[in-house]
Amino acid sequence: MPNVNFRHRDGSIDVVDAPLGSSLMSAAIKHPVDGIIAECGGNAMCATCHVYVDAAFGDRLPPMAEEEDEMLDGTASARTERSRLSCQIVVTEEMAGMTVDVPADQV
Template structure:
């Protein structure tokens, strides 16, 4: 299980415990967190689970593959160096303490 913080554009934070083998996206959906649409259900096709990983984070993340990289160029809010698709971030105990910023729009 990992404690993940979702920071909303208005500055509020939602902290939830997410169990493996979920993803950061699925953790948001299971906990009714606004700001993650996940229209494709987690198949890295739509970009509506875009998040910005907190730049202070030292949590080890899996490398980005070419599909995720391509999809991030078509997201509603600008891609940043810290951009990731939350559906491509599998929850493990190592993700405990992860902080992600939700963009202002997903579609």
């Protein structure tokens, strides 16, 4: 089970055991990571699980689907080239040690 680091604005980090095949969002919810709200339960309909993926891991993620791309245009915190919805990231072994930054605001 890979560890994923959720880094907060204050520099604190939540290290989460993320089960293979689960979404990054569900791992964050299971280990109550502050700032991952996930209002829609992982259906890519609310953007309250927005994260900024460490650039070193960007090429290890699956391509962004059109629905995710559209939802990222409506995030509370600014969208960047590192923005992803954690509900759309399925955990793989290649993500071990990955750091994602939790935005300051989700709603």
